[in-house]
Amino acid sequence: MNYPVAPTSHAMTSAPATAPARIVLEGVNKTFGAGEKNAGTVALKDVNLAVPDRAFVSLLGPSGCGKTTVLRIVNGLLAPDSGRVLISGAPPRPGPNMGFVFQSFRLIPWSTIRGNVEFALVDAIPDRAERRARADRYIELVGLSRFADAYPSELSGGMRQRVALARALAVEPDILLMDEPFASIDAQTRELMQMELMRLWSARKSVALFVTHSVDEAILLADQVVLMGPRPGRILEVIDVDLERPRWTYDVRAEKRFIELRAYLWDRIRTLVLNDPGSDFYGRNLGTGR
Numbered sequence: 693m694n695y696p697v698a699p700t701s702h703a704m705t706s707a708p709a710t711a712p713a714r715i716v717l718e719g720v721n722k723t724f725g726a727g728e729k730n731a732g733t734v735a736l737k738d739v740n741l742a743v744p745d746r747a748f749v750s751l752l753g754p755s756g757c758g759k760t761t762v763l764r765i766v767n768g769l770l771a772p773d774s775g776r777v778l779i780s781g782a783p784p785r786p787g788p789n790m791g792f793v794f795q796s797f798r799l800i801p802w803s804t805i806r807g808n809v810e811f812a813l814v815d816a817i818p819d820r821a822e823r824r825a826r827a828d829r830y831i832e833l834v835g836l837s838r839f840a841d842a843y844p845s846e847l848s849g850g851m852r853q854r855v856a857l858a859r860a861l862a863v864e865p866d867i868l869l870m871d872e873p874f875a876s877i878d879a880q881t882r883e884l885m886q887m888e889l890m891r892l893w894s895a896r897k898s899v900a901l902f903v904t905h906s907v908d909e910a911i912l913l914a915d916q917v918v919l920m921g922p923r924p925g926r927i928l929e930v931i932d933v934d935l936e937r938p939r940w941t942y943d944v945r946a947e948k949r950f951i952e953l954r955a956y957l958w959d960r961i962r963t964l965v966l967n968d969p970g971s972d973f974y975g976r977n978l979g980t981g982r
């Protein structure tokens with residue numbers, strides 16, 4: 693394959709020489725069910741990652757490649773079997789400096805939408821009125837003001853996912869971890885949410901780790917795309933996304949560079965899937981169409 697401009701990619705074993713990385717994973721291994729009757733599932737194998745401060749990084753890869761496991765290890769909810777994890781130079785621990793959008797939303801069913809967002813702010817904002825104002829601001833941002841007094845069960849899956857996003861953003865964390873936050877949101881709302889997320893992030897650059905299945909979304913949002921997979925979870929490549937910001941002021945998807953990056957990533961993914969004996973499409977002769 694001949695790409696007019698090859699993407700800048702580098703192995704993640706060497707961190708960028710500039711500012712010290714904000715999130716560092718060194719030789720991280722994680723096996724679920726190790727020592728049990730079955731051999732156990734290798735979720736991460738020698739994962740090395742260095743996320744620069746203020747970077748927006750997309751984690752892209754097929755189901756089961758270990759994306760969620762990476763987020764849980766960064767969050768401190770899960771300990772690796774071996775290897776080192778450092779957040780701002782210290783071991784990770786869950787707290788208000790980290791916002792997490794779970795794949796499963798995890799809303800409190802007996803609390804309203806506003807209540808769900810306020811609950812995340814109890815420690816950070818002791819003053820009730822101030823807390824409510826902050827919650828309402830982020831509920832508005834995700835377009836759900838009309839539903840602030842509704843309960844999660846009254847909302848669609850996509851709306852619940854937006855609540856989960858509002859709850860994580862409202863904390864205004866230094867590190868934002870998002871696990872497929874737009875996966876169940878319809879296409880139009882998804883585009884609006886992508887734009888809002890970019891606006892927010894540009895105004896207050898926290899480190900963002902964003903898990904997605906979508907190649908387009910991975911490129912659109914990120915400074916770097918970390919390509920993972922297939923099993924066992926490894927980082928295969930890190931691609932720099934050299935598209936101008938802000939990206940909501942022009943049709944970034946129509947840019948030549950965007951199209952090149954997308955073609956490159958799709959080609960990599962197609963090759964991975966067709967060569968993975970565990971894949972449903974292993975060994976098939978799927979042409980590139982180009």
Ligand SMILES: Nc1ncnc2c1ncn2[C@@H]1O[C@H](COP(=O)(O)OP(=O)(O)O)[C@@H](O)[C@H]1O
Nearest residue numbers: 724733734735754755756757758759760761762
């Ligand atoms: N709690 C768990 N117990 C056993 N296996 C798990 C657990 N969590 C994840 N796994 C396995 O680890 C691998 C990676 O999972 P995950 O990180 O959720 O992948 P992804 O988010 O990329 O889909 C998968 O094979 C998955 O089945």
Ligand SMILES: [Mg+2]
Nearest residue numbers: 759760795871
């Ligand atoms: Mg996952």
